[in-house]
Amino acid sequence: MLCPACKKETKVIDSRVAQDGFSVRRRRECEMCDERFSTIEEMELLDITVVKRDGHREAYDREKMEQGIRLSLRKRPYTNESFRTLVSQIERDIQKRRKREIKSDEIGEVVMHQLRTFDKVGYIRFASIYRSFTDISGFAREIQSLEKKKKK
Numbered sequence: 001m002l003c004p005a006c007k008k009e010t011k012v013i014d015s016r017v018a019q020d021g022f023s024v025r026r027r028r029e030c031e032m033c034d035e036r037f038s039t040i041e042e043m044e045l046l047d048i049t050v051v052k053r054d055g056h057r058e059a060y061d062r063e064k065m066e067q068g069i070r071l072s073l074r075k076r077p078y079t080n081e082s083f084r085t086l087v088s089q090i091e092r093d094i095q096k097r098r099k100r101e102i103k104s105d106e107i108g109e110v111v112m113h114q115l116r117t118f119d120k121v122g123y124i125r126f127a128s129i130y131r132s133f134t135d136i137s138g139f140a141r142e143i144q145s146l147e148k149k150k151k152k
Helices: 062-072 080-097 104-120 119-128 135-151
Strands: 010-015 023-028 037-044 049-051 057-061 100-103
Touching: 010 037, 010 100, 037 080, 049 104, 062 119, 080 104, 080 135, 100 104, 104 119
Parallel strands: 049 100
Antiparallel strands: 010 023, 023 037, 049 057
């Protein structure tokens, strides 16, 4: 990895697995200018094709998924660390399916499953778009299902 200050090679001086267990934090030092900085390495889903509702296919795009989740969590309290953990858990669940192609509906269900425990309001917001609620009764049913699961 190149130094952000002088663009020369750096060396790793410390590596630690992050609390989420899905990423590695590395402390680096430039061999030329002695600049120190940290990097975070995360697992990446490779070679997964997403089959959209209309049938067309596109490569999995982590950024696109993150945007949708961030939109549902807008003005909600969460840390960058907890968000990274959430995304890693979602991607882990997708990888467990061991498929080269996955339907966008399946990804949506995985996201909703993880959001349900991460943030209930974010979950309802995501579900309202994902499930295309057309009236208040859709919201009411979803909130009732959350209440039932909370009592268990």
